[in-house]
Amino acid sequence: MSQKIDQWVEAQRERLLAELFELIRIPSISTLPEHSGDVRRAAEYTAQRLREAGMENVEVIETEGHPLVYADWLHAAGKPTVLSYGHYDVQPADPLELWESPPFEPEIRNSNIYARGAVDDKGQFYMHLKAVEALMRVEGRLPVNLKVLIEGEEEIGGKSISKYVPAHREKLAADVALVSDTALYAEGLPTLCVGLRGLVYLEIVARGPMRDLHSGLYGGAAPNAVFGLVELLAKMKDAEGRIQIPGIYEDVAEPAEAELESWRRLPFSEERMRSEEVGSAELTGEADRTVLERVWSRPTLEVHGIAGGFTGAGAKTVIPATATAKVSLRLVPRQDPEKIVAALRQFVREHTPRGIECEVKVLSQGPGLLVDPAHKAMEVARKAFATTMGRETVLIRSGGSIPIVGEFHEHLGIPTLLMGFGLPDDGLHSPNEKYKLENYYLGIRTVAEFLEQYGAESA
Amino acid sequence: MSQKIDQWVEAQRERLLAELFELIRIPSISTLPEHSGDVRRAAEYTAQRLREAGMENVEVIETEGHPLVYADWLHAAGKPTVLSYGHYDVQPADPLELWESPPFEPEIRNSNIYARGAVDDKGQFYMHLKAVEALMRVEGRLPVNLKVLIEGEEEIGGKSISKYVPAHREKLAADVALVSDTALYAEGLPTLCVGLRGLVYLEIVARGPMRDLHSGLYGGAAPNAVFGLVELLAKMKDAEGRIQIPGIYEDVAEPAEAELESWRRLPFSEERMRSEEVGSAELTGEADRTVLERVWSRPTLEVHGIAGGFTGAGAKTVIPATATAKVSLRLVPRQDPEKIVAALRQFVREHTPRGIECEVKVLSQGPGLLVDPAHKAMEVARKAFATTMGRETVLIRSGGSIPIVGEFHEHLGIPTLLMGFGLPDDGLHSPNEKYKLENYYLGIRTVAEFLEQYGAESA
Numbered sequence: 001m002s003q004k005i006d007q008w009v010e011a012q013r014e015r016l017l018a019e020l021f022e023l024i025r026i027p028s029i030s031t032l033p034e035h036s037g038d039v040r041r042a043a044e045y046t047a048q049r050l051r052e053a054g055m056e057n058v059e060v061i062e063t064e065g066h067p068l069v070y071a072d073w074l075h076a077a078g079k080p081t082v083l084s085y086g087h088y089d090v091q092p093a094d095p096l097e098l099w100e101s102p103p104f105e106p107e108i109r110n111s112n113i114y115a116r117g118a119v120d121d122k123g124q125f126y127m128h129l130k131a132v133e134a135l136m137r138v139e140g141r142l143p144v145n146l147k148v149l150i151e152g153e154e155e156i157g158g159k160s161i162s163k164y165v166p167a168h169r170e171k172l173a174a175d176v177a178l179v180s181d182t183a184l185y186a187e188g189l190p191t192l193c194v195g196l197r198g199l200v201y202l203e204i205v206a207r208g209p210m211r212d213l214h215s216g217l218y219g220g221a222a223p224n225a226v227f228g229l230v231e232l233l234a235k236m237k238d239a240e241g242r243i244q245i246p247g248i249y250e251d252v253a254e255p256a257e258a259e260l261e262s263w264r265r266l267p268f269s270e271e272r273m274r275s276e277e278v279g280s281a282e283l284t285g286e287a288d289r290t291v292l293e294r295v296w297s298r299p300t301l302e303v304h305g306i307a308g309g310f311t312g313a314g315a316k317t318v319i320p321a322t323a324t325a326k327v328s329l330r331l332v333p334r335q336d337p338e339k340i341v342a343a344l345r346q347f348v349r350e351h352t353p354r355g356i357e358c359e360v361k362v363l364s365q366g367p368g369l370l371v372d373p374a375h376k377a378m379e380v381a382r383k384a385f386a387t388t389m390g391r392e393t394v395l396i397r398s399g400g401s402i403p404i405v406g407e408f409h410e411h412l413g414i415p416t417l418l419m420g421f422g423l424p425d426d427g428l429h430s431p432n433e434k435y436k437l438e439n440y441y442l443g444i445r446t447v448a449e450f451l452e453q454y455g456a457e458s459a
Numbered sequence: 460m461s462q463k464i465d466q467w468v469e470a471q472r473e474r475l476l477a478e479l480f481e482l483i484r485i486p487s488i489s490t491l492p493e494h495s496g497d498v499r500r501a502a503e504y505t506a507q508r509l510r511e512a513g514m515e516n517v518e519v520i521e522t523e524g525h526p527l528v529y530a531d532w533l534h535a536a537g538k539p540t541v542l543s544y545g546h547y548d549v550q551p552a553d554p555l556e557l558w559e560s561p562p563f564e565p566e567i568r569n570s571n572i573y574a575r576g577a578v579d580d581k582g583q584f585y586m587h588l589k590a591v592e593a594l595m596r597v598e599g600r601l602p603v604n605l606k607v608l609i610e611g612e613e614e615i616g617g618k619s620i621s622k623y624v625p626a627h628r629e630k631l632a633a634d635v636a637l638v639s640d641t642a643l644y645a646e647g648l649p650t651l652c653v654g655l656r657g658l659v660y661l662e663i664v665a666r667g668p669m670r671d672l673h674s675g676l677y678g679g680a681a682p683n684a685v686f687g688l689v690e691l692l693a694k695m696k697d698a699e700g701r702i703q704i705p706g707i708y709e710d711v712a713e714p715a716e717a718e719l720e721s722w723r724r725l726p727f728s729e730e731r732m733r734s735e736e737v738g739s740a741e742l743t744g745e746a747d748r749t750v751l752e753r754v755w756s757r758p759t760l761e762v763h764g765i766a767g768g769f770t771g772a773g774a775k776t777v778i779p780a781t782a783t784a785k786v787s788l789r790l791v792p793r794q795d796p797e798k799i800v801a802a803l804r805q806f807v808r809e810h811t812p813r814g815i816e817c818e819v820k821v822l823s824q825g826p827g828l829l830v831d832p833a834h835k836a837m838e839v840a841r842k843a844f845a846t847t848m849g850r851e852t853v854l855i856r857s858g859g860s861i862p863i864v865g866e867f868h869e870h871l872g873i874p875t876l877l878m879g880f881g882l883p884d885d886g887l888h889s890p891n892e893k894y895k896l897e898n899y900y901l902g903i904r905t906v907a908e909f910l911e912q913y914g915a916e917s918a
Binding site: 197199201208209210211213214215216217218219220221222223224226227230231233234235237239241273277278279280281282283284285286291294295298300302303304305306307308309310311314315316317318319320323324325326328330353354355356357363364398399400401 | 616656660667670672673675676677679681682683685689690693694698700732736741744745750753757759761763764765767773774775777782783784787812813814822857858859860
């Protein structure tokens, strides 16, 4: 079966690439108002291609922000339903001077496509469309029911889709979501991401004197908002990075031994991470945990930014009246964000230094997620990978958060297959973003293979 | 003797004020390049008035920045020499909308002169010139030798004068410096400031990863520059504000019991300071010290500002690569700035968290200073105050630093009389800066009285 698809893809190589290039050339930068027309053009281009591929009920859905694109094909009675998700918007391209070729004029160099959006996510969600087209042309139908939902605000927070999903549970009902917006763990290594950390993001504002004071005249007697905040934050972790907020580790689920064992077999190099990615004298954190455990299955607390008082050039001797820190906790599965926020608020109440008042603002919160590796779609995905890549799939987690996966879990009650074909060094959000050309075709074939096998193996 | 001066001042009230107003109307804002012509005009105005008052060798001295104004009168053989200092430059006036009358159009309201520079320092250094004129007109000569040195960069760091003083030790040689750039402790209370804290001002830069990292992908294993700096700073003081850097209290001189006793008699209210000046829930600092001790005779450490990572609106999940803090230590007499800087550097080396590198940059350093209350000029100043104000002088300290006092001490080997006539609520550097009108005349009379008695009582 896959051979026919392979042949079709092979025969259509030029056109499949030309269509992607046409999509990439639309500078659909969602955060810049002057590009809102381009964002709409990208939505309409996507809708048109869905129609041409044979999808039905194609809609460009108006929102308060950029449009959503929806389509479905629901004629595989008795077969499962897959919800394909992606985003057609991209990050800004600046700093422009660091690009070796224009960001919105895709160019092939070293067998890579260089362009903004090449891998994130145009080059990846478009694979789903082309897998659909391949199946329609070769088989005349799809092996499963398919719903497609593509958004244009992923790079700016996904506000519209996060309103749309809970309001359209029936319309979007599916057995599994399929997302290609991640990377292979290493080149040639089939990868499924089965765990994501959650995130509680907070702003802590400390207030001391009613206005900035002269540190000569008041230093020694007046509370200092910056120092107060510094004292409070420092108490939140010990020297090893263990969070000191009571109860924070209470609900942390340890990964199964089998999962830990599979992590040990990954081609991970602590020294390479230290020297090539982090660039610090050493890696830090909980000494009794491996680095992958620390970033994948342990809660962490980070201060993302801090500001207060005088920070210009030279010297100014003020006792600052206010200071602000951006703080987040990454959560692992089973930790309850509400409970974590409450514990942090309690900690702040108990540890705010004398003379200081602290306010905690919660900017966002979401739980960590695990996909059951025994889920039927997971099994099928591994087989599809084995067929197209000839290797066993590694199951990894990500220390990051993908909010849409949480939305699908919460509102549709479905797991998400994170089946991405990027590579770790693709430079998402950076100049010279790239996508390996062959992975574009590999992705089309693997997604088609997955859909075929998922349909074939389901009663 | 003082009666003649008083009569002369009384007779000249209108003109003495008109001249000051003329000086104030020149917007000599030293920090704004577009006002450099005005700064020069203020220097030339000052030089011209010195000539008219009968001073000799009047010079407008070119520097790399704004000019210095020098003058002398050295015909009091056998009498001591006084070095009068002041500054003719002012702070910017913004925010303009908060002024009730234009900042450079002086206006009398509630018996105060409202204008930028009214008290800081035009209205005060100009008293010295008018005291000279009064003595010249009434006596035909000065009772002491006098040198006058007025700068135009006090509000921007005093760079030119700090080069000029050590290079002109002989020219500036004197027995005592006289500065009117401070305030009375309270209205009607003759005040001499006899102690100043020194200052070591530092910038500490912390570096962690080589660039900002994604906190999902690296949180838990990568060092965080902001948190590293926070941890380091928090270790520098305990909860009571005691500095934890070893050796920091070693050379701290305790004030004499008599001085402590005099502080207890000052009309100081801790509650008023808390509620009206600081505005925090409580005052903080070393519990076993009075508030005046904490700000006048104890070393303190303050963080004036901190910056690092993402501090814009909303959420960004980076592990910051760098963070910077502005830190100062206020020093009391006998503490050696070099030794303090070395102790702090050692502390930073020993307490910088793992994975972080810290750099300490010293932006400035100067020792604390005490004026011997038994110095002849101090005695005479108290008598002059008793004559013009009818009350005993209080000896206070200031927790702040006045760099020029350190320069005179270090390079000319002389003490400085800080005889100011401002009031604590004059609003220096703020909108609606004011100077009590009567204090302008009081200052002229008291300075003249001081010069007369200093000459009369010296062999």
